[in-house]
Amino acid sequence: MKRFLKNVIITIVPVIFLSACVAPTLVTKESEFPGMYIEKPKSLLIMPPINLSTAADAKDYYSTTVEMPVAFQGYYTLPYEITSEVLKQQGVYDSELVYDMPLNKFYEYFGADAVLFTKIKKWDTSYVVVSSSLTVSIDAEIKSTKTSQVLWKYNGTVIVDLSGGNGGGLVGLLASAIVTAINTASADYTTYARQANGRFVGTIPVGPYHPMYLKDQQDKIIQQ
Template sequence: MNKTSIVKMKACLLLVILTFIGFSLSACATMVTKGDKFPLLYEEMPVSILILPPMNESTAAEAKDYYATTIQEPLSFSGYYVFPYEITTDILKMEGIYDAELIKDLPLQKFREYFGADAVLFTTIKKWDLVYMVIAANLTVSIDCELKSTKSNATLWQYNGTVVVDLSGGNTGGGIAGLIVKAVVTAINSAMADYVPHARTANYMALSTLPYGKYHPLYGKDREQQFVEQTRLKQ
């Protein structure tokens, strides 16, 4: 009993350390300002955003429904009016749209006419998996976000959030005994692994680069804010 909670704590600490290693590494990368990178967004100043059903490129079928529960809340903190996802997806489902894949080539104007949305958010689950290697295991959640205008169909903002969590038992001492302990701890961690909290972290990473909307105190004042430029490996 107690052991599991210690294991859990260890996993948490590891995540935190990993996140900061990520931050410090990324500090070496090129910095850009929001204003330079997303000029179209500042031009259009969208107020309301409709979240489309995620596109799932991962091997986990359940990832789509689970991930969808994590995005509305952080997006609202960026200061936008976010349409209630539970309602808008139901309406889209009635129209046979279960997946944003089907909407990709549609004129997005429809979303302005029907919902009153200034922009729509496409999300793609790139990775939602666990790589298990007996004494080590890595959990990865990777999300691509793209905000598109319903006025011009132009891309107003895009960024990726990726979280990699090491679920291995850490340092358990040397020798065969240590390795066995590590394997057991890794197995326990992997069995308990829950992706959703990490998906939330990935969202916050990606959304930290999104210029603020009308309901945020820094609305219109964040053009000079810097963030790490991502080299996109689009396929």
Template sequence: MNYVEKIKTSLLTLSILFLSGCVTPTYITKGEEFPKMYEEKPRSLLVMPPINLSTDAEAKDYYSTTVEMPIALHGYYTFPYQLTADVLRQQGIYDSELVYDVPLNKFHEYFGADAVLFTKIVSWDTSYTVVASTLTVSINAEIKSTKTSEVLWQYNGTVVVDLAVNGGGGIAGLLVSAIATAINTAAADYTTYAKQANGRFIGSMPVGPYHPMYMKDQQVKLLKQSKVSDLDKTATTE
């Protein structure tokens, strides 16, 4: 093979690799992606305590304060989180994992809830080096029917924030960058970014009966994501 042919072969190989790495986004409507939400029409959601798989022991307490309000604004009746958490503890349910795989009809009997929202904190972490730092908040969520225990809706939301600060060139700039990055990392407000992650997945939900767009958003398009088989599958970083 001569020199010219080698170049052509190399360019062809690179083109194939480039094209194979380019994935065209696929869009799907809410009605196509979550038909069971429109069929069952849940009106009230019981928000379960988060399942925490992150390395931050306090993530569960922080994140639980960010869920109830955006769900309510999306048109659903939500039971007061603290009240339901207390009732669940009285029943010996301290972790949502205990009831995730069991029939959920009891939640309809106890609370009158049409469906249950399970959330899982996949990531609540900071990756830090001297001059580089990223913050990742990743949440998986599912709505399950209290009538059938089937999944009506599922999605994930991930926010990755670059906390690094560029202080300029030279040793002085490097020192400024290191100090500023450390300050940014220490002061990072996880709840703010948890709300952003919530916004990504809550926005994909069909709106509830207390929203003016109720049953009118079936043609709204979403970026199609791979089906998450259960809450144990890690969310995809966006």
């Protein structure tokens, strides 16, 4: 029995070690998102976020963080507040209603070459007295208004440790619990949402208002 367990351990340990050391796969923007270079969209309509998290207010907070970083990538982004209001007047209160529908109407109504959808996958805090972590995870994708096909998609996830440290003894444990509680209560989700945006925005092939337009095809990104 001991010999059997020894053999199992010897077999498993290298597998675990190799799995932990697997390097991320790097690909070029052009090979991963060829549609962006074929269609060359200039203007983007940013849809209201689709909230798949358990936080009811995540949609309102996150919607304030998207427009500017996308615009800095060289695209004309239709003003979010105005387009959101127009969509509501047309009865589109939730992006889920149009996500799987043909998107040609968005070109007719707004002149948008493509539509940016974002999905809030996680917007929550895991809290256990002396240990706490915050997670913001966003799926984003750009769809063509001509073909309704996905031209680009990526995920941005940020996990933040809000724990108060590991103090020694009962006093240290109490202090750690207090710091953890304060960090959790004061956590600014929008700050971390912007960080999550930063994880995916840089992978978007830049638009016509960026100096690197049509020069970033060979830029390397992590394949997802």
